[in-house]
Amino acid sequence: MLYKPDDDEELSTAIVSALSDAKGRDVSQDECVLYDSIDPDALDKLFRGESDEDTVKVEFTTHGAIVILWGNGDITIQVEDLESDPNYA
Template identity: 40%
Template sequence: MYDSTPPASRSRSPPVYRAVHDPEGPATLSTTIIHALADCTGVDVTDSRISLYDTVDPDALDGLFRPRYDGTPRAGGTLSFVIDGHYVTVSGDGEILIEPPARR
């Protein structure tokens, strides 16, 4: 698709925030996402404004990307959702991408 809007008048998108979840670490995937969102938005992680519950079930999210019963990691797969205007994409390899709302 071609965008004929002159570059100077296009909305400028902020950079994508990247984080990585370590499935061998002590934190769950949902906790890692909450921390990444807090970092991305500059909010204290203990601030109750950041919550996954209204958007996605944290237990289901953790289970979706948890290693298989035999301990082998899950390969592939992504899940995307929007939370407070931020577009979050989680990959099976542990990568978390957070795209803040576009500036106008």
């Protein structure tokens, strides 16, 4: 999923949407919320403050998935669902 910092949607909302797509269900209704795993405000500041010359990458685990964010202008959001992996325990 590609996110542009000037979109009307907050980065944290885009992350929840990407997680929901990967999981095939609405994760916003889960007991575990994004704030339990990472500070969304800090992510917004980190990616908003970057320059086009620098690449920023952040990886974290939440909702049984690995979320990878990277960008140097636009932000790519990649979600790997761990629960669909037979080796995930």
